[in-house]
């Protein structure tokens with residue numbers, strides 16, 4: 001992450017937990033309560049580092065009730081949304097429903113949506129636009145598989161996904177957008193891309209945004225890394241100039257571990 005001369009972050013770090021298809025609505029509330037208690041005990045400053053969770057759809061109403069009732073500073077979002085607003089789309093969830101549930105964010109194009117559900121770049125671009133239409137900030141996920149990485153074309157591949165995802169956005173929308181770089185070979189495998197790999201891709205994404213929009217926009221868009229992030233590697237990845245946050249899967253299901261990832265700065269201080 002980039003800091004200014006006074007030690008403040010230029011872009012507010014964003015640490016997000018993607019629960020994927022884990023945690024029913026009862027378990028989800030317990031997990032969020034434990035996370036909030038742990039961060040409260042540690043006197044976490046939410047103004048300095050933003051904390052988000054992405055629970056399954058069925059947990060969202062309970063999460064909203066807990067966040068409102070206990071006045072938590074944690075924000076939350078959906079793991080997907082429909083590109084349509086309403087109608088005969090069985091099983092889909094509209095961005096307007098997410099907005100109504102107080103979702104600040106929504107994941108778009110997670111690699112599990114791209115691969116298991118065959119979501120195309122065109123559909124994902126429509127989903128990004130649907131999120132903005134309903135005033136929910138999209139977190140656009142991009143990243144290459146193992147074969148692409150081994151072929152050495154990972155930057156081109158990922159930037160092509162980025163270009164397709166942001167097509168037609170205004171500069172204001174692009175500045176608000178969050179982009180998560182998740183190399184598929186590092187998701188849930190224990191294979192973490194090195195901080196250098198995260199920086200290489202985040203710098204390339206920022207340069208591409210400057211090309212597509214302008215340098216001011218590129219300087220505002222927050223870029224996350226995701227893939228086997230744990231408390232013991234979070235600080236090193238976050239130290240990279242163009243990495244503004246982390247999208248955490250497995251480790252976000254353990255409140256103590258996730259709280260330690262959120263508190264990556266204290267680990268830097270301890271060395």
Ligand SMILES: O=C[C@H](O)COP(=O)(O)O
Nearest residue numbers: 018187188227228249250
């Ligand atoms: O959305 C999160 C990513 O898929 C990373 O998952 P992971 O931390 O379990 O590797």
